[in-house]
Amino acid sequence: MPPAVRFGVNYTPSERWFHHWLDFDLDSVRADLDSIAALGLDHIRVFPLWPYFQPNRTLIRPRAVEQLVALADAAAERGLDVNVDGLQGHLSSFDFLPAWTRTWHRRNLFTDPDALDGQENLLRTLAAALADRPNFIGMTLGNEVNQFSSGPHPDPDRATPGEIDTWLARMLAACEKGAPGRLHLHAEYDAAWYQDDQPFTPGQAARHGAVTAVHSWVFNGTAQRYGRTSVPSEHHAAYLVELSKAWADDPHRPVWLQEVGAPAPLVPPEHAAAFTEATVANALDCPGLWGITWWCSHDVSRSLADFPELEYGLGLLTNDRRPKDTARVLERAAREPSYAAASRTTALVVPADPAVRSRCAPGGPVFDAYFRLVADGARPTTVLDIRAADREHLSARGITETVTADQVLEGGIRP
Known part of the structure; x- marks a missing residue:
């Protein structure tokens, strides 16, 4: 039997949001974690803000690291495992970059030798501090760090794909050195x-x-273009899970739906539970799913200014730790026995060339063809065009049929 799907939540502290690291209150954290554990979830994703933990390139604050470990230990007491985002980075429209990377000390995050040394040191230090904790899942390098590398960011740190390859390998190696085998x-x-x-x-x-x-x-663009209750909106998370498999070298590589939420007003609060239920059910129908980690645990307090409006109400729980209908949906999914999703035997061919990956985006032919198949009752996955005739690869993934976007959209393919 495959391992059970994990259910968790991205932890947003109910008091002072992620600025809680400045005035860390373990009792408040424990109360938050109690409200999360009560939902039957098994893990949290934690976000130490980079400037608070490494305010100078050669200074990682010991007290901040101790507080992170204390949070992990409090989670363990409640049966919660912990994943830690290291270079944090970007959250809810705000950038959190240390002063030694900006303005007068401007350094490219992905290519500058001093910046790389500093990042490597922080990731290794955080990983090592948690390495002996049984409930430590491992490190995520950071939250959506790719938004720093290109537009629409207003001040991107430009890099080539080759330079990003080097950055990823080096930073992941730092995590492995700090906490081997996680x-x-x-x-x-x-x-x-x-x-x-x-x-x-x-x-x-x-x-x-x-x-x-x-x-x-x-x-x-999915909800805007197709509508809140459309097949593309309710299956978007599942689509990304299956789209990712086209590029994997390992035919059984697990996929983590690490962040997904119900954003208002595109998904109004009164419809959030139905959206959550559909999204979770469709994701669970993807074989090889490692886990679902909802965004987010607690609402952002209205006492904090300048957040985009949608960010205030994304929590499974209110700011005073009361569960919403969306929390009950995730709770039911987490408490029910997991099932093994059957292999997906039909694969939609996608272009391997990343220069045309917009064909897979909302409005693109691959995107539209995928959801035409879903609407017609199929359970498609994807395969790269350069692998579509590779019988060994197709067999390893359980694929028995491949179709192109043109074939689907011209009406010649039906499940």
């Missing part, structure tokens, strides 16, 4: 799969690190 990975927002000029590529996402991480947000 589940270390990296995670990007969906520009890695959809944006032609992104230096973070689908191949990197599916080949570097222990698992592939996907982040699914239907405010990327």
